[in-house]
Amino acid sequence: MGETIIKIQNLIRSYQMGSTTLNALNNVTLDFTTGEFTGLIGPSGSGKTTLLNIIGSLDLPTSGSAEVLGRKIETLSPKQAAVLRNFEIGFIFQTFNLLPVYTIYENIEFPLLLQPQLKTPQRREMVRQALEWVGLADRAGSMPKQLSGGQCQRVAIARAIVKKPRLVLADEPTANLDAQNSANIMEIMLKLNRELNTTFIFSTHDEKVIKHLRRKIKLADGQVVSDESI
Numbered sequence: 001m002g003e004t005i006i007k008i009q010n011l012i013r014s015y016q017m018g019s020t021t022l023n024a025l026n027n028v029t030l031d032f033t034t035g036e037f038t039g040l041i042g043p044s045g046s047g048k049t050t051l052l053n054i055i056g057s058l059d060l061p062t063s064g065s066a067e068v069l070g071r072k073i074e075t076l077s078p079k080q081a082a083v084l085r086n087f088e089i090g091f092i093f094q095t096f097n098l099l100p101v102y103t104i105y106e107n108i109e110f111p112l113l114l115q116p117q118l119k120t121p122q123r124r125e126m127v128r129q130a131l132e133w134v135g136l137a138d139r140a141g142s143m144p145k146q147l148s149g150g151q152c153q154r155v156a157i158a159r160a161i162v163k164k165p166r167l168v169l170a171d172e173p174t175a176n177l178d179a180q181n182s183a184n185i186m187e188i189m190l191k192l193n194r195e196l197n198t199t200f201i202f203s204t205h206d207e208k209v210i211k212h213l214r215r216k217i218k219l220a221d222g223q224v225v226s227d228e229s230i
């Protein structure tokens with residue numbers, strides 16, 4: 001059993017829609033430990049992205065608490081939340097979110113520039129290593145538009161892991177990929193999980209992701225309806 005790194009307690013995230021309140025998350029209590037390879041699974045609108053966003057300190061609970069890597073998300077100032085994200089959490093999105101006017105190298109280097117203590121030679125070595133992890137060492141000088149969708153997602157993975165975060169949050173990472181590319185990026189993430197013990201939490205309804213998960217948390221209408229580990 002690994003160390004508990006995320007503790008979610010009685011979490012509610014609601015949105016006011018005119019006179020009605022919609023509970024995107026409705027009393028969620030969950031723990032996550034180091035080295036998990038876990039998915040939040042559920043139909044559209046079940047609250048997967050909302051939960052990932054709160055864990056990633058991109059959003060705040062309405063009530064309840066979310067403790068992530070020793071910090072209570074609901075108590076962080078915007079600056080403290082940014083520090084947590086910049087230093088300790090990697091993000092992967094379904095739309096890749098690469099910066100189109102920068103090279104692949106620069107895209108991967110970008111999160112390292114937010115850590116001023118890292119000097120150029122260190123950054124260069126870290127980017128080189130991340131490119132190798134995802135099999136794109138020969139494309140450092142390319143622009144995102146010269147790469148396929150699968151290659152762009154591999155760049156996004158490299159960007160997420162270049163700072164060796166303890167936690168990677170991946171929101172529907174295979175949504176825009178075909179079967180072969182999905183298998184490929186899952187293989188890369190499994191390898192990172194195995195070799196660096198990086199904790200991965202996915203939001204997904206893709207069977208190509210689900211079949212690799214060691215823990216499956218099903219959400220429906222903002223609530224946890226099952227939580228199974230193999």
Ligand SMILES: Nc1ncnc2c1ncn2[C@@H]1O[C@H](COP(=O)(O)OP(=O)(O)OP(=O)(O)O)[C@@H](O)[C@H]1O
Nearest residue numbers: 015022023024042043044045046047048049050051
């Ligand atoms: N900014 C917002 N304002 C109002 N309602 C919102 C907002 N963001 C999310 N919601 C609502 O919260 C609920 C949960 O949304 P969420 O995006 O977390 O679902 P999801 O499971 O990730 O869905 P999908 O698989 O489609 O991405 C939905 O009913 C959604 O409409």
